[in-house]
Amino acid sequence: QLQLVESGGGLVQPGGSTRLSCGASGSTLPYYAIAWFRQAPGKEREGVSCISSSGGSTNYADSVKGRFTISRDNAKNTVYLQMNSLKPEDTAVYYCAARLVPVQRMCVLSVSPYDYWGQGTQVTVSS
Numbered sequence: 001q002l003q004l005v006e007s008g009g010g011l012v013q014p015g016g017s018t019r020l021s022c023g024a025s026g027s028t029l030p031y032y033a034i035a036w037f038r039q040a041p042g043k044e045r046e047g048v049s050c051i052s053s054s055g056g057s058t059n060y061a062d063s064v065k066g067r068f069t070i071s072r073d074n075a076k077n078t079v080y081l082q083m084n085s086l087k088p089e090d091t092a093v094y095y096c097a098a099r100l101v102p103v104q105r106m107c108v109l110s111v112s113p114y115d116y117w118g119q120g121t122q123v124t125v126s127s
Contacts, residue, residue, distance in 0.1 A: 001026045001027070002024060002025075002026050002027040002032065002098055002100075002116045003024065003025045003026045003116070004022055004023070004024055004096045004097070004098060004116055004117065004118035005022070005023045005025075005118055005119065006020060006021065006022050006094065006095065006096050006118040006119065006120060006121040007020070007021045007022075007023065007121065008020040008021050008121060009094060009121040009122055009123040010122070010123070010124070011124045011126065012083075012086050012123065012124070012125050013086075013125070013126070013127050014086060014087060014088060014125055014126070014127055015085060015086065016086050016125075017082070017083060017084045017085070017086065018083050018086070018123065019080055019081065019082050019083065020036070020080065020081040020083065020094055020096075020121060020123070021078055021079070021080055022034065022036075022078065022079040022080070022081075022096030022118060023076075023077060023078050024077040024078070024079075024098070025077065028074075028077065029072065029074050029077045029078075029079070029098075030053060030054075030074045031053060031100055031101065031102065032053055032098040032099060032100055032101060032116075033050060033051065033052050033053050033098065033099050033101045033105065033107045034050065034051050034070075034072060034079040034096065034097070034098050034107075035047060035048075035049065035050035035051075035096075035097045035098075035107060035108075035109060035114060036048040036049045036050070036070065036079075036081045036094060036095070036096060036097075037094070037095045037097055037109075037111065038090075038092035038093065038094045038095070038123075039092055039093050039095070039120075040091060040092040040093075043092075045095070045111055046061065046109075047059075047061060047108075047109025047110065047111070048060070048061050048064055048068065048081070048094070048109075049061065049064065049068055049070040049081060049109075050070065050107035050108065050109055051070045051071070051072050051079065051107055052101075052104060052105065052106060052107045053101045053104060053105075054104050055071070055072050055074070056104075057106050057107060058070050058107070059106070059107055059108070059109055061109065063089075064083075064090075067083065067084050067085045067086075068081060068082065068083050068084070069081070069082040069084075070082075079096065081094070083123070086123075086125045087125060088125050088126060089125075090123060090125050091123060091124050091125050091126070092122075092123060093120040093121065093122050093123075094120060094121055094122075094123055095117055095118055095119075095120045096117070096118040097111075097114035097116060097117050097118070098114060098115070098116040098117075099113050099114045099115050099116070100115065
């Protein structure tokens with residue numbers, strides 16, 4: 001059973017940066033595609049970025065392209081989301097999610113394929 005725990009986030013000024021981490025336990029991360037989602041109050045959960053199980057393919061929401069970077073370190077069972085040039089509209093609870101992919105496949109940013117979820121971490125962008 002895979003378990004995910006997010007860390008990082010907090011209060012960041014507009015234009016600032018932060019890095020979120022998603023640590024995995026209970027299984028080995030190389031078998032999973034990982035995605036970051038976010039949900040602001042009153043809004044639907046949206047996919048932010050994802051990375052394939054091999055790390056060879058990534059996907060980003062248009063709203064974060066050029067500002068966010070997803071990466072993974074399978075040796076540490078950890079996935080990161082580097083967030084630069086943050087805007088107030090980036091304020092949300094950010095969730096790490098995973099799905100088992102025995103065969104290499106491109107990652108997706110839809111919610112339904114992901115089976116395992118972290119507890120979420122708050123990112124607030126405000127001056």
